Amino acid sequence: MNLTPAQEPTVTSAAPAQEPAQGLFQRICSRHLMNMALLLALPLLFGASFNKTLSLLSDPDLWWHLADARLLCSTHHFIQTEPYSFTVAGQPWINPEWLSELPYWFGYRALELRGVYVAAWLALFANILFVYWRGYLKARHASAAFWAACLGFVLMAVNAGPRTIIFGYLAMSAQMLILETAERGRKSLLWLLPPLFCVWINLHGTWLIGMALLGMYIVCGLFPVRLNALEQDAMPAADRNRLIAVFVASAAALMANPYGWRLVWNPLDMIFNQTVNIASVSEWQPLKLGSMEGAGVVLGIGLMVVANCIRGRKWKLFELALVFFAWFAAIDHVRFMFLAAVLTVPILAGDFERSFCAESDGKTIPAMNALLAVFALCFAAFWIPKETTLQKTVEAYFPLRTIGAIEPEWRTFNWDYVGGRMVFDGKSPFVDSRIDTFEHHGVFQDYLRAMNMVDPLAVLDRYRLDHVLALDAQPISYLLKRTPGWKEASREKSASGDYVLYARVPESGTKTQ
Amino acid sequence: MEAFSHEAVAPLSAETAGTARLHRYSRHVMDIALLLVIPMLVAGTLSATLTLFVDPDIWWHLADARLIATTHHMIWTDPYSFTAVGQHWIDWEWLSEQFYWLSYNVAGLRGIYLLTWLGLCGNIVFVYWRGYRLGRNASAALVAAIVGFVLMTVNSGPRMIAFAYLAMSAEMAILEEAERGKKQLVWLLPPLFCLWINLHGTWLFGIGLLGLYILCGLFPLKVGAFQQTAFTAQERNRMLAVLGLSCVALLANPYGWHLLINPFDMMLHQKLSVATIAEWQPLTFSSFEGKGTIVAIVMMVVANLVAGRKWKVYELAVIFFAWYMAFDHHRFTYLAAVLTTPMLAADLKRAFFNEGELKTIPAMNFAMAGAAVIAMLYFFPSQASLKKMVNMMFPMQSIAKVGPEWRTFNWDYVGGMMAFEHKPSFMDSRFDSFEHIGVMADARSIIDGQRALPLLDKYQVDHALVKDDLPINALLEQASGWRVMTREPAWQGNYVLYERAPGAAAHK
Secondary structure: OOHHHHHHHHHHHHHHHHHHHHHHHHHHHHHHHHHHHHHHHHHHHHOOOOOOOOOOHHHHHHHHHHHHHHHHHOHHHHHHHOOOOOOOOOOOOOOOHHHHHHHHHHHHHHHHHHHHHHHHHHHHHHHHHHHHHHHHHHOOOOOHHHHHHHHHHHHHHHHHOOHHHHHHHHHHHHHHHHHHHHHHOOOHHHHHHHHHHHHHHHHHOHHHHHHHHHHHHHOOOHHHHHOOOEEOOOOOOOHHHHHHHHHHHHHHHHOOOOOOOOHHHHHHHHHOOOOOHHOOOOOHHHOOOOEEEEEEHHHHHHHHHHHHOOOOOOOOOOHHHHHHHHHHHHOOOHHHHHHHHHHHHHHHHHHHHHOOOOOOOOOHHHHHHHHHHHHHHHHHHOOOOOOHHHHHHHHHHOOHHHHHHHOOOOOOOEOHHHHHHHHHHOOOOOOOOOOOHHHOOHHHHHHHHHEEEEEEHHHHHHHHOOOEEOOOHHHHHHHHHHHOOOEEEEEEEOOOOOOOEEEOOOOOOOOEE | OHHHHHHHHHHHHHHHHHHHHHHHHHHHHHHHHHHHHHHHHHHOOOOOHHHHHHHHEEEEEEEEHHHHHHHHOOOOOOOOOOOOOOEOOOOOOOOHHHHHHHHHHHHHHHHHHHHHHHHHHHHHHHHHHHHHHHHHHHHHHHHHHHHHHHHHHHHHHOOOHHHHHHOOOHHHHHHHHHHOHHHHHHHHHHHHHHHHHHHHHOOHHHHHHHHHHHHOOOOEEEEOOEEEOOOOOOHHHHHHHHHHHHHHOOOOOOOOOOHHHHHHHHHHHHHHHHHHHHHHHOOOOOOOOHHHHHHHHOOOOOOHHOOOOOHHHHHHHHHHHHHHHHEEEEEEHHHHHHHHHHHHHHHHHHHHHOOOOOOOHHHHHHHHHHHHHHHHHHOOOOHHHHHHHHHHHHHHHHHOOEEEEEEEEEEEHHHHHHHOOOOOEOOOOHHHHHHHHHHHHHHHHHHOOHHHHHHHOOOOOOOOEEEOOHHHHHHHEEEEEEEEEEEEEEEEEEEEEEEEEOOOOOOO
């Protein structure tokens, strides 16, 4: 009898304790559901690639990527020589992003342009979701993770089209997640890195950055530091040995690809042998802080600094090095803003939680969250454009009729922007936006000479070119209009201006009129 | 006994104080001597490379100053080009130009070199001194000033802006001294702004920084590392009065409100200039200044992590502003040096320089300073070597051939030298008045080979002086009615002087 009164309170106190815990769990889950649905809809509203602007189909690389994947799927052989142009055809060339091209190709096969749209949207969303999740694991605060992920989306906008690099960044997020989880004690997860690198090298050349980050993680963890806000212990010998083994296994796993050492060498070739490419492609240029992406970087850095001034924390060397590297890369090359998002957003979420988020995640209304999530999903389903709309967009960006009229025996000098589309339509270009192989053989340098009017007619003669496809506003167009021996064959309007196709005719003189 | 003790201690402490002073001053003498010689050894403009005359602006600056000095009248209309001649134009940096003209008159090209060097060194020594005042450590101030020098190399040529940065450093020194309690010094700001507006358009940044200083000081803040008290009412009123007076003082210039709106005109109406001029482009980290920027920021962050401090909102705002400007426009790494170097010195002292300043050997310091002075004398270039550099940079023979009645289309790079040589040009690197009346846009079209031939007709151009790697060159080589007069090698390529055949028909 005496036991009953003692047991009753135990039972009655456990029930309410479980009930709030379950309620809290449900509230947090509903909050995540809403956040994810909002993040899913975010690119559709604010990403120029996916909203009414539909600029995703203006990406010149998409078309040769699709052509590559088509070739791979139809021949069941990996590309080993340059298959499209008449300038470097037959020269050794490997397709370094073959695996990333396949989702776009499958999307295109299944749903045509809508398939490409959906594949690009889901790939971007996956990246946003990944940094949101990592941010939540770091901060344990859904609001902080959500706002950090929103900022991440602004930074990711730079490569928010149908880019193969997006899959490379998914791999990078996975790598960072593994390292972050290892920091939280689950060290055995590190053995997932070698298979990750095995996939990554087939996706994109960013695996090199991943290897460097892994190396940096090991080096930074080798020694203890206790200098005020810099505080870390050296990793134990067992951890160090495990990491070195993982690093070596990852390096070995890189060889598991259809091109062997040539695919491993590819990003190094980019660094050392493609200086003209890097100097002339716009997304390799430094970031303009006045641009929308630039404002995102300023905001990200500003918030990080202010948050750490309001409530500081202890830093490990690797975290500091990571933050420096990410912002350095983003400011030096505008394309690496995406990389900065992948690396810094989870850290930023932790900063937000510490300095700005006073309210707990439990303070939320599940019904309202569910309602907002449903609304966002309905919006997303409604927003996906029609095939005809997408087709019209492609027609607005590329001179499809003119490209269609190019004969197989022509040697057409083309603006590199349309080269990929020519490839996709089965026409041989002078160059396309792959650039790498063209630079190796000096073709890209000659192309730039002609486009910048440094002895352009000599370049046209040297390659025995009989047609030129350029924008009316480009200097070479102005020259050809006034050069006897060339005449305008056709003209087609586009969003970038009029495309003019020039044809060589028997010469009647050499002087410009 | 008491009296004896007192007398015994007093001479000893005087001796110690004297020794300490000798140690400190000898250290400063050495540091300053090193900071004077470093630009001569490292800066591309002043070292053996002698690229200071690559700058195309110096020549029209000298021509401006010559005109003012000889006519005793300020310039109100464009005096050089045949495209904008007679159009409203004011010489917005007239006072800075006079210093260069004076030095040129006294010592020729060596005078230009000397003034350029002194302008740069003035800035380096100023940030060293401000760094020392903030950090109270000569080593930290020296390291920070060297980093500052790297950032300043972006404008280490004969630039008018160097004098303006001296004014900015003076403004910051006044505000820093006011923070240390010498509040009355802020009354020096109005006369400073009166001088500054006649030197360069950067006075607008100065007024902006003063406004920011007042705004940030209006409220107290105690959150984490942020800690500041608000101005007292008296301080606030004094600062507002100083700001008001400084704004009034800006009108004390020979152009009145015209000079006041000049920097606004640059921001609002000269988008093409800003978009096309290299030093207005974003910073590239691969450049010398870019690397300096990385080093400075990393040092600042790490120093604050190793030994944190309390921040005032104004300090953080200044740092953000400085680095933002440096990243957004390459040329403003100099501005970042002026604004951040002294804070960097204090950071370095707090985090890394724990040793007292007295640990130094005066004799060695003086020996180092002597060696630096000898190096300066040794490396100072001769007039002949400078003249040779000018001849290498510009197509002097082609410019000399240009007749007074010719209407010569020229690459803007050589326009300043044409003005200096009394030759009428199509345009030069002043850009502003050319952009206002559309000449600059037309010049870009011509150079890029877009609508070039009709535009040459529009301006009745009969000659062209262009580099052979510019698109227009390919057009003129092919165009009927144009022939090559001369070819002349110069800086990074050949110049071609084209002549239009007399009576050649207009281009279709």
